[in-house]
Amino acid sequence: MAKHSFRGGIHPNDGKNLSKKKPIVDVLPGKELVFPLSQHIGAPAVAVVAKGDVVLRGQLIAQAGGFVSAPIYSSVSGVVKTIEPRRVVTGDLVNSIVITNDEQYNEVTYEEVDDVTLLTKEQIIEKIQVAGIVGMGGAGFPTHVKLSPKEPDKIDYCIANCAECEPYLTSDYRRMVEEPEKLVEGLKIILSLFDNAKGILAVEDNKPDCIATLKKLTKDEPRILVKALKTKYPQGSERQLIFATTKRAINCEQLPADAGCVVNNVDTIVAIYNAVKHGRPLMQRIVTVTGDCIRRPQNFRVFTGMMYSELIEQAGGFKVQPEKIVSGGPMMGFGLIDLEVPTTKTASALLCISKDEVSRAKPKACINCGLCAEVCPGRVVPKMLADYAERGDEESFKKKNGMECCECGCCSYVCPAKRNLTQSIKSMRKIILSKKKR
Amino acid sequence: MDELLKVSSNPHIRSKLSTDKIMLCVIIALLPATIFGTINFGLYGLVVVLTSVVSCVVTELLFELILKKDITVNDLSAVVTGLLLGLNMPPKAPIYLPIIGGIFAILVVKMVFGGLGQNFMNPALGARCFLIISFPAAMTNFVCDAYSGATPLALIKSGESVDLYNMIIGRTSGTIGETSMVAIVCGAIFLILLGIIDLRIPGTYIVTFALFIGLFGGHGFDTYYISTQLAGGGLMLGAFFMATDYVTRPVTRAGQYVFGAILGILTGIFRVFGASAEGVSYAIIIANLLVPLIEKITYPRAFGRGGEHL
Numbered sequence: 001m002a003k004h005s006f007r008g009g010i011h012p013n014d015g016k017n018l019s020k021k022k023p024i025v026d027v028l029p030g031k032e033l034v035f036p037l038s039q040h041i042g043a044p045a046v047a048v049v050a051k052g053d054v055v056l057r058g059q060l061i062a063q064a065g066g067f068v069s070a071p072i073y074s075s076v077s078g079v080v081k082t083i084e085p086r087r088v089v090t091g092d093l094v095n096s097i098v099i100t101n102d103e104q105y106n107e108v109t110y111e112e113v114d115d116v117t118l119l120t121k122e123q124i125i126e127k128i129q130v131a132g133i134v135g136m137g138g139a140g141f142p143t144h145v146k147l148s149p150k151e152p153d154k155i156d157y158c159i160a161n162c163a164e165c166e167p168y169l170t171s172d173y174r175r176m177v178e179e180p181e182k183l184v185e186g187l188k189i190i191l192s193l194f195d196n197a198k199g200i201l202a203v204e205d206n207k208p209d210c211i212a213t214l215k216k217l218t219k220d221e222p223r224i225l226v227k228a229l230k231t232k233y234p235q236g237s238e239r240q241l242i243f244a245t246t247k248r249a250i251n252c253e254q255l256p257a258d259a260g261c262v263v264n265n266v267d268t269i270v271a272i273y274n275a276v277k278h279g280r281p282l283m284q285r286i287v288t289v290t291g292d293c294i295r296r297p298q299n300f301r302v303f304t305g306m307m308y309s310e311l312i313e314q315a316g317g318f319k320v321q322p323e324k325i326v327s328g329g330p331m332m333g334f335g336l337i338d339l340e341v342p343t344t345k346t347a348s349a350l351l352c353i354s355k356d357e358v359s360r361a362k363p364k365a366c367i368n369c370g371l372c373a374e375v376c377p378g379r380v381v382p383k384m385l386a387d388y389a390e391r392g393d394e395e396s397f398k399k400k401n402g403m404e405c406c407e408c409g410c411c412s413y414v415c416p417a418k419r420n421l422t423q424s425i426k427s428m429r430k431i432i433l434s435k436k437k438r
Numbered sequence: 439m440d441e442l443l444k445v446s447s448n449p450h451i452r453s454k455l456s457t458d459k460i461m462l463c464v465i466i467a468l469l470p471a472t473i474f475g476t477i478n479f480g481l482y483g484l485v486v487v488l489t490s491v492v493s494c495v496v497t498e499l500l501f502e503l504i505l506k507k508d509i510t511v512n513d514l515s516a517v518v519t520g521l522l523l524g525l526n527m528p529p530k531a532p533i534y535l536p537i538i539g540g541i542f543a544i545l546v547v548k549m550v551f552g553g554l555g556q557n558f559m560n561p562a563l564g565a566r567c568f569l570i571i572s573f574p575a576a577m578t579n580f581v582c583d584a585y586s587g588a589t590p591l592a593l594i595k596s597g598e599s600v601d602l603y604n605m606i607i608g609r610t611s612g613t614i615g616e617t618s619m620v621a622i623v624c625g626a627i628f629l630i631l632l633g634i635i636d637l638r639i640p641g642t643y644i645v646t647f648a649l650f651i652g653l654f655g656g657h658g659f660d661t662y663y664i665s666t667q668l669a670g671g672g673l674m675l676g677a678f679f680m681a682t683d684y685v686t687r688p689v690t691r692a693g694q695y696v697f698g699a700i701l702g703i704l705t706g707i708f709r710v711f712g713a714s715a716e717g718v719s720y721a722i723i724i725a726n727l728l729v730p731l732i733e734k735i736t737y738p739r740a741f742g743r744g745g746e747h748l
Contacts, residue, residue: 006741012451091445167451239741251742324444335445356444357452364513365555367457370689379741381689401740409449416455417555423447 003205003230004244008377010233010410012331014206015168019290019297024174026301027314031101033305034086034342035061035072036094040134041141042068047097053080058108058281061097064129070142070345071132074099075283075303077106089327089334089341096342099305111279116185121152121193124276131275132282132345137161137236137265138328140346143272146264147193149257155194156260157246160187160269162203162210163229163236166329169349171286172266174299176203176210183266184217184224186273190264191223197262199224202245206231233331234408238263240377252378252404267348282345289315291352293322302343308350309339324356331409361418372411372421378404382411386421389428397428405429457554461514463634467625468521468679474621475614479529479582483614486531487524493540494520501549515554519543522562522679525615526672526719529582535573539565559726560686563676563719570719585611591670591715594663602662605669616672626678638694639687639701640677644668646702654710673705676718686726693729693736700725700732 038044043065049055055074062072078101085093113119119127129144149155160183164172176183187199199221201214205228218224227245229235235244238256241263243249248259256263264272267285274280283304290297295316302311308327312318326333327341328348372382380401388397402425411421476484498516502509523539543565548557570577581587589612590600604610608618615622629635648664657663668674681687681701688697701721708717 010453012453243741249742251740254742322443324446324450326450330448330450332448333450334448335450336443337445338443351450353450356446356450358446358450359444361452361456364457365510365553367460367515367555367684368687368689369460369684371455373689373691373738377741379738381737383689400737401743404740404743407448413449413451414453414455416453416457416460418452418456420447422449426447 004202004227005230005232005235006240006243006377008375008379008410009235009240010375010413011231012167012233012413015290016170016173016206018168019288019299020170020173022170022174022298024178024286024299024301027306027311028103029076029101029303029306030310032081032307033074033076033099033101033303034096034307035074035099035305036086036088036096036342036344037062037072038094039072039140039344039346040070041139042066042070044095045069045072047083049080049097051080051082054078055080055099056106056108058110058283060281061099064132068142068145070134071130071281072097073132073281073283075305076101077104078102087337087341088344089336089347091334091337113277113279116189116276117192119276124189124193127276127279128272131271131280133268133271133275134282134345135265136267136271136285136345136348138332138346138348143264143268146262147190149255149262152194153196154260155197155257155262157200157262158187158190158194158197159200159202159241159245159261159263161236161238161241161263161265162201162207162214163241164207164266165204165231165233165236166331166348167233168290168351169288169329170290171288171299171348173207173210175266175270175286176207176214179270180210180213180217182270182273184214184221185277186269187224188221189272189276190262190269194262197223200245201226202229202241203227204229204231204235233410234377234406236265237377237406237408239406252406285343285345285347287311287343287347288349290349291322293318293320293352293354295319302347304343304345304347306343307339308336308341308343311343311350312339312352318352320354322352322354323359324353326351326353331413332407358420363419364417366417366419369416371414371416375410375414377408377410378406380404382421382425383419385428386419386424389424394428394432398432402428403432457513457515460634461518463629463632464518464679465514465521467629468518468525468615470621470624471525471615471618471675472521474608474618475525475529478608478617479584479614483529486527486529486533486536487521487614489533490524490527490536490540491517491520493537494523494544497541497544498549501545510554513554516544519548519561523565525675526562526566526613528577528580529614530579532576535569535576539569542568555685557685558729559723560680560683563680563723566719567723580611582611587611589671589715590666591709594666594670595715600666600670602665602669605666613672616675619669619674622674622678629678635678635682638691639681639698642695642698643677643681643701643705644673646699647673647705650703650706651710654706656710667709671709671716672718676722677701680722681725686729688729688732688736690733690736690738692738693732696732696736697725697729700728
């Protein structure tokens with residue numbers, strides 16, 4: 001049978017061997033935790049605590065700033081030290097609540113639900129919204145918004161994005177190995193919101209063990225299918241994933257719901273399960289700490305708000321001096337200026353590389369080889385778009401479908417002239433998007 | 439941490455492929471044709487090819503030194519141009535031909551338009567056509583030690599018969615690198631296996647040309663006649679090594695099929711109705727000029743906007 005896939009994409013060295021056999025390890029945070037008020041797409045959260053307040057683990061510290069927003073919870077018990085702008089992974093300064101950890105980990109009590117099937121749809125969505133769940137694959141789109149499309153009856157597929165196509169990342173893989181039941185239960189909760197939908201667990205075929213376990217777990221679930229995807233980056237990109245699993249293609253102006261789909265990644269679905277079943281807000285996630293500089297690459301269960309520098313220590317520190325540190329995967333992650341930034345709801349990995357291939361490669365003249373167009377999942381011609389972007393030609397950029405770019409990075413990766421195509425296109429997209437907003 | 443970290447936009451990894459590696463592969467792929475040319479026509483043929491290469495590289499180097507630009511000869515593209523130009527020379531070409539040709543190819547066709555990636559026409563073919571117009575006698579004199587002169591295509595045109603087997607092996611007169619279909623195809627297979635070129639342009643070119651010859655060549659779909667047309671002249675060298683030149687072919691997938699079809703038709707017209715038995719060089723440089731137009735009308739439709747998805 002032909003594997004589920006899309007046209008284009010690349011096969012980089014996946015680096016997953018460094019950490020894929022390492023079980024998830026719980027780590028405790030240090031003295032100070034930082035909770036940026038904006039760690040999701042949409043309005044920033046609004047702080048509901050003040051300097052000096054005593055907080056418990058699991059206590060609300062910032063409430064949602066609107067419908068498209070998400071509340072934030074303290075992951076430790078302690079005292080609010082201050083609320084001030086702090087540096088985050090993107091390099092921006094974001095207003096953040098800083099909490100001094102009292103290391104007691106006194107928790108609030110959570111509202112357990114014995115039988116989730118007795119909950120109404122509204123109750124489920126409310127629980128997800130209250131728990132502050134956002135898309136944990138990296139985008140950080142508030143999950144309750146995703147799960148509230150205009151016409152829930154027209155949703156045909158609820159897709160669990162288990163592709164984990166980014167090189168080096170193994171956090172979703174470890175989840176599927178260690179807690180596959182939670183993933184399946186979480187997907188069943190999502191399915192209970194959409195009466196006409198089927199659930200799809202979409203896994204890349206480089207994880208045959210997960211495919212087997214998930215198939216076994218869902219063999220008595222008529223509404224859930226396990227689909228093996230061809231291993232290829234960016235198979236887990238939302239639009240490509242929808243196409244690979246359902247043969248429906250949406251453009252940049254459409255939402256997955258327009259194709260009758262709802263897509264959530266592994267960690268998000270497990271968070272949904274924890275929120276609905278156990279009443280626990282989102283304050284932990286799995287982070288892969290890896291790269292050739294790390295002494296002991298690991299998968300950690302991390303308290304959000306914990307500093308990246310502490311994760312490096314927990315992983316045994318550096319064995320060689322890193323040249324570049326990336327928050328997230330190497331294809332779409334952010335290059336860090338320093339390690340004193342907090343982990344957030346969307347932090348999937350910390351990648352430390354000893355040799356930065358980007359700064360070593362000097363961009364040369366384009367030879368028009370067309371590889372960028374061959375690999376582009378958005379079916380545009382990146383080299384032309386980058387030319388328009390560098391010239392500031394917004395009209396041509398838009399006319400040649402520049403806004404269809406998903407910034408996956410495939411074009412820059414393959415370019416033999418080492419042009420920074422993604423960067424140019426991304427910059428132009430930002431300019432055009434900011435003009436649209438005004 | 440003692441040292442500052444590097445920060446850049448995503449992605450943070452790069453493939454190992456580079457411009458100079460691609461060029462090196464093309465050079466390697468042209469070696470069978472070069473070696474066969476040397477065996478077929480003698481050492482002087484090799485001298486002509488090497489002179490052309492040196493002329494191209496030196497021209498590019500001097501141009502950049504004089505204008506104080508970044509030196510780009512190490513990307514090996516000038517070597518490829520020189521090699522292709524040399525392989526398109528007659529075996530007894532006077533030594534000034536490759537020298538002038540190399541200077542014209544690099545200076546006039548490539549560098550003044552902005553160097554690598556900016557030229558609108560294949561430099562080697564631009565120079566070859568310039569030489570044919572400027573030095574018609576020397577450029578079309580194929581007399582050498584081994585062969586009496588007339589190329590197989592010229593013989594066919596005047597109604598004489600040729601030996602197809604010798605044409606495929608390459609034991610005929612012609613330019614240094616074009617005669618051996620076997621050597622050229624070996625090099626082309628190497629490039630196709632490495633993914634550096636694909637069959638879209640050469641395939642469409644050859645099929646369209648064969649159809650054209652079948653329809654208008656005056657011999658119907660005669661396998662022998664069509665085979666001699668395919669094996670003769672610069673068709674194989676042109677289709678696999680010059681029509682596929684990245685810079686001067688359309689970058690769009692659909693455009694590449696259109697480009698190949700135009701090449702097939704133009705070559706057919708030139709060979710069937712033209713005064714000369716040849717036509718590949720002119721067909722390619724004319725089609726080169728149509729590339730911006732082809733790219734404009736064949737720009738792909740985006741994902742989710744009706745484009746192909748698989």
